[in-house]
Structures are given as C-alpha cells and as structure tokens.
Amino acid sequence: MDAWIIDAVRTPRGRGRADGGLHEVHPQELLAQCLRALADRTAFDPAEVEDVVAGNGIFAGDHGDNIARLATLLAGWPESVPGLALHRFCGGGQQAVTVAATGVASGAQDLVVAGGVESMSRWGLAAGSVTIDGGNPEFRERFPTVPQGVSADLIATLGGYSRAAVDAYAATSQRRAAAAIAEGRFDRALVPVAGPDGRVLLDHDEHPRPGTTVERLAGLKPAFAAAGASSPAGERRTYDEICLQRYPSIDAVEHVHHAGNSSGVVDGAAAVLVASGSWVRAHGVRPRARIRSTAAIGSEPVIMLTAPAPAARRCLDKAGMTVGDVDLWEINEAFAAVVLRAVDDLGCDPDRVNVNGGAIALGHPIGATGAMLIGTVLDELERRDLATGLVTMCTGGGMGTATLIERV
Numbered sequence: 001m002d003a004w005i006i007d008a009v010r011t012p013r014g015r016g017r018a019d020g021g022l023h024e025v026h027p028q029e030l031l032a033q034c035l036r037a038l039a040d041r042t043a044f045d046p047a048e049v050e051d052v053v054a055g056n057g058i059f060a061g062d063h064g065d066n067i068a069r070l071a072t073l074l075a076g077w078p079e080s081v082p083g084l085a086l087h088r089f090c091g092g093g094q095q096a097v098t099v100a101a102t103g104v105a106s107g108a109q110d111l112v113v114a115g116g117v118e119s120m121s122r123w124g125l126a127a128g129s130v131t132i133d134g135g136n137p138e139f140r141e142r143f144p145t146v147p148q149g150v151s152a153d154l155i156a157t158l159g160g161y162s163r164a165a166v167d168a169y170a171a172t173s174q175r176r177a178a179a180a181i182a183e184g185r186f187d188r189a190l191v192p193v194a195g196p197d198g199r200v201l202l203d204h205d206e207h208p209r210p211g212t213t214v215e216r217l218a219g220l221k222p223a224f225a226a227a228g229a230s231s232p233a234g235e236r237r238t239y240d241e242i243c244l245q246r247y248p249s250i251d252a253v254e255h256v257h258h259a260g261n262s263s264g265v266v267d268g269a270a271a272v273l274v275a276s277g278s279w280v281r282a283h284g285v286r287p288r289a290r291i292r293s294t295a296a297i298g299s300e301p302v303i304m305l306t307a308p309a310p311a312a313r314r315c316l317d318k319a320g321m322t323v324g325d326v327d328l329w330e331i332n333e334a335f336a337a338v339v340l341r342a343v344d345d346l347g348c349d350p351d352r353v354n355v356n357g358g359a360i361a362l363g364h365p366i367g368a369t370g371a372m373l374i375g376t377v378l379d380e381l382e383r384r385d386l387a388t389g390l391v392t393m394c395t396g397g398g399m400g401t402a403t404l405i406e407r408v
Helices: 027-042 067-074 092-105 137-142 148-159 163-182 225-229 239-246 277-283 308-319 336-346 366-384
Strands: 003-010 051-055 083-086 111-119 200-202 266-276 289-298 328-331 388-395 399-407
Touching: 003 027, 003 092, 003 277, 003 366, 027 067, 027 111, 027 266, 051 067, 051 092, 051 366, 067 083, 083 092, 092 111, 092 266, 092 289, 092 366, 092 399, 111 366, 148 225, 148 239, 148 336, 163 336, 225 239, 266 277, 266 366, 289 308, 308 336, 308 388, 308 399, 328 336, 328 366, 366 388, 366 399
Parallel strands: 051 083, 051 111, 328 388
Antiparallel strands: 003 266, 003 289, 111 266, 289 399, 388 399
C-alpha cells in the first residue's frame, strides 16, 4: 500500500531571539496555525484525521506536555483527534512524517498529519546541557559525546574541509536562498503567522542575510574553539581531547565553524498531510507526491553528524534506486562541513543539493525542519517538472534520517 502526500505547509522562520517576529507566539499556536491552514487549503474534515504526529527537540517548558495534542486542540479540531509528540533531535519533524507514512502504508490509518515545531527563542534554561548523555556519568564513561559544533569541526578536520571551503559553501547557501525568495519559490508552502487580533506578525523568513560574501564570513571568529577547550562535568579531558582519542589520526581539531556557516537559530512550525490510496479515491483528491521509502540509521556518537549519507543509501536501497536516480537533494545544513561530507560520501551532484539554500541561510527550527524540507523539495520538484527528491538529515546522538518522495 502507498502513502501519499496531499499537501505541506510551514510558517516563516522567525529569528530565534527575543526581538524575532515569532518570539511572542506560543509554539503550540505556531503548530496550530499550520494545522488550520492545512485544513483550509485541502478542505479535509479534521474529524477524519486519525493522528497528529509532531517532532520536537526539547520536550520541556512551553514545548512540553505533548505539544502535538495541545496544538490540535488549540487549532479547534475535534477532541477525538489524538496527538503524538516524538523526539529524534533534529530529525523529529522528518521522523514524524515517517511515522505517518508507516501508519498509512500499513493499512492501519487513512489520514495522518505530521510535522513539527520549535520556538528556539523561547528555549531558555529548559534547553539543558550541551552534552547528550542525560547527565549519566556511567554512560559518559562508555560513550563520551561532545557539543555538536565541535563534532562539525571534527568532520571538517578529518575531511580536509578548510575554513575557506566551509565559508564558500555558506555564501552559496545565502545566495541560493536569496534567489529563491526573490522568485517566490517558497510562497506556496508559506503560511503567514497572525496574532490574536488577526494582524499578521510575520509573513517572510527573517534569518537570511542577502549579500553575504566569503570575505565577510572570513572576519567571523570560530564559534566552538572555547567549547573544544572545555571539559564535561567531572571530566579532566577536554572535548577536543575526546575527539583526538577517538580519532588519533589527527593532531588537533581545526575549529572552522561559526554563526555564518552553521544553521541559524529560529522559530517555526510545519505540517504535512499524509493519506492512504483509499482515502484519496474516496474523496477525489489528487495527491502531490508518493512517499517511496524512509530510513533511519545510527552512526559513531562522538563525530555524531556523519549519518546523512548512510541514511540516504539505506533509503535508496529500500526503493531499489541509486544516487543517480535522485533529481533533487535536501541535505540539512546543520553545519557546512556536514553537507560537504555527505555530498562527498554519496558522490551526488552539488548542483542538485539544496538548490534553494538551506538552514545556514534560512535557519533550523529543530523539530520542524525535516517536515519543512519535505515540503521544500516537493515544491521545487513541481517548479522544475522533476520526479524524485530525497531529504536527509543528521541528528544528535549520532543518527540520520531520510525520506524519498516521488512527485505525482
């Protein structure tokens, strides 16, 4: 059985700061506005929705208490519609779509909404530690982890990606995003966010910096050198030393990443409507795409961010396809070196990767990004009259997620 994408929407990405356009909007409301917009655009009856699945990266504070269920109620949908919040770090929104597709393709469900939400400007103290070990010293002894920025610098060091190379990639992301915005390529999916009085608070992505150049980026100081020189609680080893012990082939970690070549801190939400073939036929709806396959995979947890390529290959293997069969790629721009490494590992054409820019330019609202990228690649496949798109992401803890879609 098949799982069909009927439509996909997202909010703008607001700057993840107290002066950002979405800071005053509760994350439940961000997701609720996506749910309402999806129903308005597609004209389905929310009472038919069998679940709302939402990724989230923090699960605490105003993101807690099952934000999927709370947003569903806040959207004004029937009390009979349940909600499921799930956590796969940065891959939560993409994993939500996988869960929806699995339920639909198995025949267990006919109509599921999947997506995610993150208001990073509202994280505050609830964000917790920079390490990903649950504060367990026994786990830390066996599986030491380092901050993600240090992991990204480790990838750059091992791969030989210089400061000039990661800055050049970042400038390209900004240039592509600027062109996409100027040409209205995101307009179909974009849902303006309104306040309680109906006034539009934000109708465009706030994070892009058009005109960014390699020369400007070269003036920024590395952001993770201090973190690399620090130690986790109760440890005498620094994070850099943990990297060197795991990868003794290098003499030092070259710290090349900074705010300009790393993903932006932003607020946002997204939602994707996934339906069965029987629901599509019964309602006379034309789907936009079919979910061909999905995958998740683990990778070494110190370097942490190298799983996009293995996840993509697993996804392609399940579909009986190869790298060359993919028309467009979305490889989440957590850090510039993550994309450079994935492109090298896959051997894919860089001109088919992140053609409208990515999280370096647009921002990365952790739990929402995966669902946003699925909508982005679908819109671009339609614009270019192409067939297949693959979205793949790295996630905390050393994991990767992937989704392969085929346009109808």
